[in-house]
Amino acid sequence: MSTRFYNDDNPSKILLMLANLGSAVIFLLKILAHLGNLKLHQEDIFHQIWKITLHSLGIIALSGFFVGSIMAIQFSLQLKEFAALSLLGGLATSGTIRELGPLLIAFMLSGRVGAYTTSELGTMKVTDQIDAIRCLGADPIKEIIFPRFIGIICASFFLLIFGVFTSIFGGMTAAALLLQLSPQEYLREIPRFLNLYSILLSLFKVFVFSFCLAWISTYIGYHTEGGALGVGKNVVKTAALSLSVIVFADWVTSLVSESIQLLFS
Amino acid sequence: MNNQKQTNPSPSPIISFLQVRKSFGNNVVLKNVTLDIYPGEIIFIIGRSGSGKSVLLKHLVGLIRPDSGDIFFKAQNLSHLKENEFFPIRQKVGLIFQQPALFDSLTVYENVAFGLQRLQKRSGKELEDQINKVLATLAISDLKNRKPNTLSFGQQKRVAIARTIALNPEVLLFDEPTTGLDPVATTVVNGLIASLSRKMKTTSVVVSHDMHSAFTIADRIVILHEGEVLVGGTPAEIKQCSHPLVQEFIKEV
Ligand SMILES: Nc1ncnc2c1ncn2[C@@H]1O[C@H](COP(=O)(O)OP(=O)(O)OP(=O)(O)O)[C@@H](O)[C@H]1O
Ligand SMILES: [Mg+2]
Numbered sequence: 001m002s003t004r005f006y007n008d009d010n011p012s013k014i015l016l017m018l019a020n021l022g023s024a025v026i027f028l029l030k031i032l033a034h035l036g037n038l039k040l041h042q043e044d045i046f047h048q049i050w051k052i053t054l055h056s057l058g059i060i061a062l063s064g065f066f067v068g069s070i071m072a073i074q075f076s077l078q079l080k081e082f083a084a085l086s087l088l089g090g091l092a093t094s095g096t097i098r099e100l101g102p103l104l105i106a107f108m109l110s111g112r113v114g115a116y117t118t119s120e121l122g123t124m125k126v127t128d129q130i131d132a133i134r135c136l137g138a139d140p141i142k143e144i145i146f147p148r149f150i151g152i153i154c155a156s157f158f159l160l161i162f163g164v165f166t167s168i169f170g171g172m173t174a175a176a177l178l179l180q181l182s183p184q185e186y187l188r189e190i191p192r193f194l195n196l197y198s199i200l201l202s203l204f205k206v207f208v209f210s211f212c213l214a215w216i217s218t219y220i221g222y223h224t225e226g227g228a229l230g231v232g233k234n235v236v237k238t239a240a241l242s243l244s245v246i247v248f249a250d251w252v253t254s255l256v257s258e259s260i261q262l263l264f265s
Numbered sequence: 266m267n268n269q270k271q272t273n274p275s276p277s278p279i280i281s282f283l284q285v286r287k288s289f290g291n292n293v294v295l296k297n298v299t300l301d302i303y304p305g306e307i308i309f310i311i312g313r314s315g316s317g318k319s320v321l322l323k324h325l326v327g328l329i330r331p332d333s334g335d336i337f338f339k340a341q342n343l344s345h346l347k348e349n350e351f352f353p354i355r356q357k358v359g360l361i362f363q364q365p366a367l368f369d370s371l372t373v374y375e376n377v378a379f380g381l382q383r384l385q386k387r388s389g390k391e392l393e394d395q396i397n398k399v400l401a402t403l404a405i406s407d408l409k410n411r412k413p414n415t416l417s418f419g420q421q422k423r424v425a426i427a428r429t430i431a432l433n434p435e436v437l438l439f440d441e442p443t444t445g446l447d448p449v450a451t452t453v454v455n456g457l458i459a460s461l462s463r464k465m466k467t468t469s470v471v472v473s474h475d476m477h478s479a480f481t482i483a484d485r486i487v488i489l490h491e492g493e494v495l496v497g498g499t500p501a502e503i504k505q506c507s508h509p510l511v512q513e514f515i516k517e518v
Contacts, residue, residue, distance in 0.1 A: 128366035134327075135355055136432075137355055137356065261361075
């Protein structure tokens with residue numbers, strides 16, 4: 001018999017997954033039960049929003065800028081052929097807002113905020129801090145999970161809006177430097193391509209993605225076991241799971257939004 | 266009526282474990298633990314690493330539930346209580362974890378304040394006085410505004426003790442309180458446990474590997490082995506015990 005340094009006494013992967021899903025749903029309901037006393041947690045939530053926003057502002061600015069310029073360059077190749085470069089700003093911006101913006105920001109956040117949240121909560125769990133909260137008469141879901149959950153969702157909105165502005169700026173810069181298109185020309189056509197529907201859709205997507213991210217990272221962090229090694233494992237788990245869930249959620253929301261659009265047109 | 270008070274007072278136990286069994290998967294940690302703990306006594310629980318001492322203590326505050334058997338605290342059965350039904354119990358039974366388990370985003374002062382604000386709804390001057398008093402008792406007043414990650418392990422342990430004893434619980438559960446402390450701090454903590462028991466009639470359950478402390482302050486010593494209570498008795502009785510494992514433990518004292 002060989003020595004095993006890992007644990008694989010899992011009875012059945014599917015059963016385990018279902019059990020996990022069930023407990024994740026119960027966990028979510030316990031978090032949402034505190035929605036009634038948002039006011040009570042105001043200070044904590046603001047603190048979390050501030051922390052998360054500050055933590056990710058730089059990376060979002062950088063990636064927003066480059067996504068905007070990549071979109072502008074890509075669209076310019078086709079628009080040049082039709083001599084329709086004046087439409088560039090509008091097309092690149094609406095493309096970013098509708099699709100790439102929310103997805104990219106969610107990716108960035110799952111790498112940063114998701115991983116950070118899981119490692120922070122996981123460390124609290126394996127060093128008995130969460131049990132200590134219970135012993136000192138408090139509910140850890142209310143004290144530490146709820147503010148983070150709401151914080152992640154709210155901060156994502158700010159970061160999306162911020163990211164979209166930097167992407168417009170990135171596209172504008174690329175257009176000016178590479179295509180000699182003036183900023184005025186770049187910005188002029190944006191209103192024509194951007195309707196309320198696509199803005200709302202974008203906000204809705206960000207809500208769905210950040211909701212998934214908040215749920216996954218807090219659930220996995222809160223249920224960490226097995227010391228420092230367990231924390232490391234769970235950070236990886238959060239990153240992998242949240243990326244796949246976000247892509248899946250993007251597919252679902254795109255599908256649903258297409259059908260809604262068809263219905264009304 | 267009980268006329269033998271001076272020889273052997275036997276009041277009813279404040280805590281009773283009755284045939285408690287607990288396993289994690291295939292790992293049976295507590296097989297059949299039956300143990301009575303009496304009000305005001307200092308009882309030491311000794312046992313090899315991994316024998317389930319920490320698991321035993323966690324049962325008393327509802328962090329772990331038994332698979333079977335009963336646990337009584339003052340005639341109330343704890344084994345089937347729900348999480349929120351444990352809140353009143355946690356006001357009376359304080360656990361000091363084996364790891365310091367301090368909240369790393371809070372200062373020492375805020376750590377000690379945490380339970381006082383939540384379990385006892387204290388605030389203002391009253392809160393401040395209580396915190397300062399406890400910090401002074403453990404000789405850590407100068408660490409008040411430091412964050413836990415800037416403290417040594419021994420200092421963190423003392424903050425953890427301060428955080429729980431600040432609540433003045435009736436029962437204190439210490440999980441290896443002096444492990445990692447220097448001899449001076451060890452004497453301070455042992456003296457504290459003894460004086461809480463004498464002055465405040467606090468019941469103390471102390472898990473420890475430190476036989477010297479056990480023989481100094483314990484009223485009773487219990488040895489946990491293979492999921493059961495192997496022997497229990499006064500320090501003098503334990504010294505007389507011929508069981509090889511017991512001898513192994515007391516050899517060094
Ligand atoms: N939450 C848990 N999940 C699974 N197994 C656990 C859990 N808690 C404890 N155990 C197992 O229970 C056994 C006893 O653990 P416990 O921490 O009570 O030992 P201990 O007597 O306190 O040891 P030490 O002196 O090293 O602190 C160990 O085998 C441990 O792996
Ligand atoms: Mg232990």
